[in-house]
Amino acid sequence: MAKIEPRIFKGTRDFLPDEMMHREEIQNVMRTVFQKYGFEPIETPAIEYLNVLTGKYGEDADRLIYRLNYKTGTKDEAALHYDLTVPFSRVIAMNKELPKPFKRYQIQPVWRADSPQPNQGRFREFYQCDIDAVGSKSMMVDAEIICIVNEILTLLGFKGFLIKVNNRKILNGLVAYIGLDTSWTGEICRNIDKLDKISFDEVAKELTEKNVPSAVIDKLKTVVSEGKISLDDAEALLKGIPVGEEGVNEMKELFSYLNSMNIPKENFIFEISLARGLDYYTGPIFETTLPQHPHIGSLTGGGRYDELIGHFSGIDTPAVGTSLGLDRILSAMKQLGMLDKAQTRTKVLVTAFSKETMLDSLRVASMLRESGINTEIFHEPVKLKSQFSYADKKGIRYVAILGEDEIKNGTITIKDMQTREQKEMANDEIIKWLNC
Amino acid sequence: MAKIEPRIFKGTRDFLPDEMMHREEIQNVMRTVFQKYGFEPIETPAIEYLNVLTGKYGEDADRLIYRLNYKTGTKDEAALHYDLTVPFSRVIAMNKELPKPFKRYQIQPVWRADSPQPNQGRFREFYQCDIDAVGSKSMMVDAEIICIVNEILTLLGFKGFLIKVNNRKILNGLVAYIGLDTSWTGEICRNIDKLDKISFDEVAKELTEKNVPSAVIDKLKTVVSEGKISLDDAEALLKGIPVGEEGVNEMKELFSYLNSMNIPKENFIFEISLARGLDYYTGPIFETTLPQHPHIGSLTGGGRYDELIGHFSGIDTPAVGTSLGLDRILSAMKQLGMLDKAQTRTKVLVTAFSKETMLDSLRVASMLRESGINTEIFHEPVKLKSQFSYADKKGIRYVAILGEDEIKNGTITIKDMQTREQKEMANDEIIKWLNC
Numbered sequence: 001m002a003k004i005e006p007r008i009f010k011g012t013r014d015f016l017p018d019e020m021m022h023r024e025e026i027q028n029v030m031r032t033v034f035q036k037y038g039f040e041p042i043e044t045p046a047i048e049y050l051n052v053l054t055g056k057y058g059e060d061a062d063r064l065i066y067r068l069n070y071k072t073g074t075k076d077e078a079a080l081h082y083d084l085t086v087p088f089s090r091v092i093a094m095n096k097e098l099p100k101p102f103k104r105y106q107i108q109p110v111w112r113a114d115s116p117q118p119n120q121g122r123f124r125e126f127y128q129c130d131i132d133a134v135g136s137k138s139m140m141v142d143a144e145i146i147c148i149v150n151e152i153l154t155l156l157g158f159k160g161f162l163i164k165v166n167n168r169k170i171l172n173g174l175v176a177y178i179g180l181d182t183s184w185t186g187e188i189c190r191n192i193d194k195l196d197k198i199s200f201d202e203v204a205k206e207l208t209e210k211n212v213p214s215a216v217i218d219k220l221k222t223v224v225s226e227g228k229i230s231l232d233d234a235e236a237l238l239k240g241i242p243v244g245e246e247g248v249n250e251m252k253e254l255f256s257y258l259n260s261m262n263i264p265k266e267n268f269i270f271e272i273s274l275a276r277g278l279d280y281y282t283g284p285i286f287e288t289t290l291p292q293h294p295h296i297g298s299l300t301g302g303g304r305y306d307e308l309i310g311h312f313s314g315i316d317t318p319a320v321g322t323s324l325g326l327d328r329i330l331s332a333m334k335q336l337g338m339l340d341k342a343q344t345r346t347k348v349l350v351t352a353f354s355k356e357t358m359l360d361s362l363r364v365a366s367m368l369r370e371s372g373i374n375t376e377i378f379h380e381p382v383k384l385k386s387q388f389s390y391a392d393k394k395g396i397r398y399v400a401i402l403g404e405d406e407i408k409n410g411t412i413t414i415k416d417m418q419t420r421e422q423k424e425m426a427n428d429e430i431i432k433w434l435n436c
Numbered sequence: 437m438a439k440i441e442p443r444i445f446k447g448t449r450d451f452l453p454d455e456m457m458h459r460e461e462i463q464n465v466m467r468t469v470f471q472k473y474g475f476e477p478i479e480t481p482a483i484e485y486l487n488v489l490t491g492k493y494g495e496d497a498d499r500l501i502y503r504l505n506y507k508t509g510t511k512d513e514a515a516l517h518y519d520l521t522v523p524f525s526r527v528i529a530m531n532k533e534l535p536k537p538f539k540r541y542q543i544q545p546v547w548r549a550d551s552p553q554p555n556q557g558r559f560r561e562f563y564q565c566d567i568d569a570v571g572s573k574s575m576m577v578d579a580e581i582i583c584i585v586n587e588i589l590t591l592l593g594f595k596g597f598l599i600k601v602n603n604r605k606i607l608n609g610l611v612a613y614i615g616l617d618t619s620w621t622g623e624i625c626r627n628i629d630k631l632d633k634i635s636f637d638e639v640a641k642e643l644t645e646k647n648v649p650s651a652v653i654d655k656l657k658t659v660v661s662e663g664k665i666s667l668d669d670a671e672a673l674l675k676g677i678p679v680g681e682e683g684v685n686e687m688k689e690l691f692s693y694l695n696s697m698n699i700p701k702e703n704f705i706f707e708i709s710l711a712r713g714l715d716y717y718t719g720p721i722f723e724t725t726l727p728q729h730p731h732i733g734s735l736t737g738g739g740r741y742d743e744l745i746g747h748f749s750g751i752d753t754p755a756v757g758t759s760l761g762l763d764r765i766l767s768a769m770k771q772l773g774m775l776d777k778a779q780t781r782t783k784v785l786v787t788a789f790s791k792e793t794m795l796d797s798l799r800v801a802s803m804l805r806e807s808g809i810n811t812e813i814f815h816e817p818v819k820l821k822s823q824f825s826y827a828d829k830k831g832i833r834y835v836a837i838l839g840e841d842e843i844k845n846g847t848i849t850i851k852d853m854q855t856r857e858q859k860e861m862a863n864d865e866i867i868k869w870l871n872c
Contacts, residue, residue: 006529020479037812041453043456045444055440140815312440345471366697379572
């Protein structure tokens with residue numbers, strides 16, 4: 001074997017123990033809350049046939065799908081999944097026997113052939129933690145998903161987050177109101193969505209270039225530029241436009257549930273400029289941001305997609321879900337100083353004194369482990385100083401020293417690496433002492 | 437969107453909740469044991485540059501690496517990782533500051549462009565659960581890894597498993613002893629391995645066809661004809677062949693540790709015919725099988741690879757590890773009837789009586805969840821019978837019925853779906869009762 005330069009694929013990351021321990025802990029919080037609401041785990045393969053994935057997200061997203069070098073150009077061409085929602089929809093279509101409502105969580109990486117921007121938390125491989133409920137049109141389900149987002153972010157210690165809620169039907173109504181047909185919804189949404197980054201004049205210019213009449217642009221301007229549009233404003237605006245009225249009624253029902261759910265009022269809001277990028281949404285949509293930290297981007301995003309599963313199964317199957325971005329959440333927690341340095345899970349390091357005493361060290365390590373104490377044994381009889389230094393570097397609190405004297409006396413010397421105090425104890429005392 | 441046939445990529449699987457709950461539980465057992473021995477989690481990306489992966493496993497394995505359709509033919513060509521050992525070696529080479537010995541666990545899927553054989557548990561995407569320790573040549577590390585394998589399989593309930601242990605140096609010594617060069621090691625091992633099924637004459641015939649001189653074959657015959665080769669036999673045989681003597685000494689040290697480690701004697705054995713397929717092994721190798729169930733294949737496999745990391749870093753860095761095959765282990769547990777049907781984690785289903793009482797149902801569900809009781813709420817006021825049937829299908833034990841009477845009386849009726857008994861209780865009684 002020739003020497004090979006060790007390089008990591010651009011836009012991806014290795015997670016070393018400090019980072020991984022935080023990632024495991026956040027996932028554990030999520031799993032616990034998901035299960036509290038009756039959601040059950042599933043997983044789907046990373047590889048899907050390409051035509052299962054394309055044509056659901058929109059053209060921009062389709063371009064970001066990683067393709068394998070596998071039967072290229074045939075119907076069996078394969079790719080890495082872009083999100084967990086489309087694969088989940090395929091699963092539902094292929095497993096019609098699953099009892100409905102079917103509620104699942106799914107925690108897996110997804111891949112996007114994007115220009116990575118690590119500083120903005122944009123990577124080519126990142127984790128999504130999804131919950132989705134299938135088989136109910138009730139706004140109760142949407143409310144419950146928002147409630148879970150609120151509970152997880154609260155448990156993780158976030159303060160001042162805001163779950164913005166809108167409805168694609170309201171957006172469709174809005175597009176009709178300004179005088180365009182629904183084929184324009186995506187375009188209008190994408191432009192409304194940009195308004196927190198660019199001015200309306202720039203949006204107007206872009207729409208003009210796309211031959212949108214100036215009367216329409218003016219009407220859009222009055223809608224989005226008079227400050228915050230409340231749900232009541234939207235109701236007045238959309239009166240007489242059936243799809244818009246339907247959207248408003250859904251929102252009223254959804255907010256009535258949210259208001260009964262012990263979610264602090266300041267944690268959620270109706271936000272008409274929320275559009276969400278993906279094509280497959282049909283009803284309520286939601287997204288969580290930290291308004292005081294706009295550079296952090298959205299922590300969660302989701303919505304209702306009542307038609308997606310039908311494209312696979314031919315059967316009308318309503319569904320709603322959200323994705324929690326593990327990487328965004330962790331990055332936000334780091335930036336906001338919410339994370340302590342990860343603690344090693346090892347409580348004791350047993351030293352290796354000499355080749356001859358290794359079996360005694362092994363015996364002590366086994367004894368500690370059998371008592372449920374996470375224990376490492378140093379593998380080679382090097383200088384004690386080096387072994388202490390290893391314990392320090394890993395942050396292991398206690399070192400069990402086992403030299404010839406201790407072995408002769410049937411004792412162990414315990415050194416507390418924090419206080420630097422040492423104490424010699426009988427073998428049977430040590431477990432009681434460590435468990436205190 | 438046109439209707440699309442929902443198809444799953446050949447050789448991959450969806451894991452539905454019953455299966456996933458088992459998978460999560462097995463992973464939890466593994467993580468607990470890994471941490472008990474001081475191993476810490478890491479993860480690496482699924483995508484690696486192709487030249488990081490190739491040239492380490494051997495030609496057969498290299499052909500099974502899934503390539504992406506990405507910068508094909510350049511040095512940036514990319515692929516999906518084939519195992520977790522080579523990516524881990526890259527991580528060690530890129531993070532020289534990690535304190536040594538560095539011990540990590542890593543639980544992730546790997547991909548192989550193989551002909552899938554689902555009945556034999558061979559898939560294109562499957563999970564490996566790896567532990568590796570870097571920075572020590574001590575046989576203590578190898579012993580500890582075997583000890584962890586023993587502990588996990590025992591905790592999972594396996595009986596009669598056998599951890600076979602051999603050493604690449606002994607195999608190299610043996611091949612030298614009979615008068616061949618090391619390129620013959622694989623061939624000779626495969627033939628020794630067959631001797632419990634076929635006679636030596638058949639082996640001799642095959643070797644003759646491959647132009648192995650008859651003097652060599654005769655020498656091999658004297659080696660294997662006295663039945664099972666013990667470590668003592670190997671020692672006598674390899675005297676004077678340096679690489680063989682080194683291997684024997686390593687094995688003697690390794691077995692002395694294993695014998696001090698509370699591992700039942702019948703769980704591990706020296707097995708000179710064990711070879712392991714991958715090129716990168718250099719010292720002890722190990723593999724776990726169920727001798728009473730030969731069709732199940734190996735549950736774990738690993739060994740020492742003291743040279744692999746050096747190919748990335750240029751620095752001599754000893755390492756040893758093993759992979760536990762989650763899919764093989766789970767498949768074995770199913771075949772051997774070791775798994776009960778997975779139980780839902782939801783304890784209570786709160787019914788939906790009418791549109792008007794939904795907020796009351798919500799209130800009760802919130803109350804139960806706040807007391808730590810995993811609770812689902814039925815989302816739509818359909819017939820109670822359908823809601824009971826949902827609870828039955830999901831295996832939810834208790835249904836909390838909240839009708840107009842209960843709401844008026846400030847009570848809840850609890851139905852035990854197992855005994856079919858019902859009981860009306862005050863709101864504040866129910867939590868105490870459910871927690872009993």
